[in-house]
Amino acid sequence: MQNRGGRQVIERIVAAYGFTSRQALCNHLGISQSTMANRYARDTFPADWVVICSIETGASIIWLASGTDIEPSSILLNEKRLADTNPDELNRTDSCTRKSPIEININPNQGGKAAIERLITAYGFNTRQALADHLNVSKSTLANRYLRDTFPSDWIIRCALETGISLLWLANGNGPKFLSDSNSVVHLKHQVIIDGKLHNEGSLVFDKSLLPSRLKNPIGISVDGNTFIAEGKYDDVSDGNWIIEIEGKVSLRKLTRIPNGKVKITSVTTDFICELKDITTIAKCCCIFSKEI
The missing domain is CATH 1.10.260.40 (lambda repressor-like DNA-binding domains)
Incomplete structure (x- = not known):
């Protein structure tokens, strides 16, 4: 793997995530702006970022690394969304993405x-x-x-x-060594909510026919014996069941939007109204798989 071509690779990574700037990518990866600027200026091939991006977005590693493979359809959808969205909304979307704790972390000094x-x-x-x-x-x-x-x-x-x-x-080491060549299955990141925290639990493999269509970033999240397929990438918060974080605690709650930027939060034991900005939305639940009938 040649240690060059970094600028174009970084631009493809930005496109794969649907970001509008390299700064947004910095925030998502948890790196400093100077680190990004240094790699970009030196044209250094970002192998670790390519691995992370391909795992998180499903973008072809060939396309990310060399640009020679077919451009993923998700990139085309992101480009259309960016073209149809005003700058203020794009900045808000990038900010929402930075809040999400659902990501693949690779430490270059371990593993x-x-x-x-x-x-x-x-x-x-x-x-x-x-x-x-x-x-x-x-x-x-x-x-x-x-x-x-x-x-x-x-x-x-x-x-x-x-x-x-x-x-x-x-x-x-998570998931199967080989994925189906038939493209009939989808490989989802799996997390479990334990004591108000999200814990990585490897991956889940689902038949695509069982999952809702048009999910941009499907995630499997388990809580209380149920596994929810949730959308980790969204442009707005709408009514429905969400994985949210309140004061550092992650939980499953039903959200109902109320005028003036407020939201009603409902659970089995309680419900209350607060400002939408007072909570962090992580993913919207789309369907549920239960161990019990």
């Missing part, structure tokens, strides 16, 4: 050992030396990353392209 072991498995090798030979890197380079637990984003991208193995599995 390297396990990821390298998965790379060896993916290629069918038996040793790290065989992996080093295949990647055309020195034994000391691989040993240094392994000992320092440095996350090998560039090698993961190459392996995914060469083997067809799931990028998510290569990155963190």
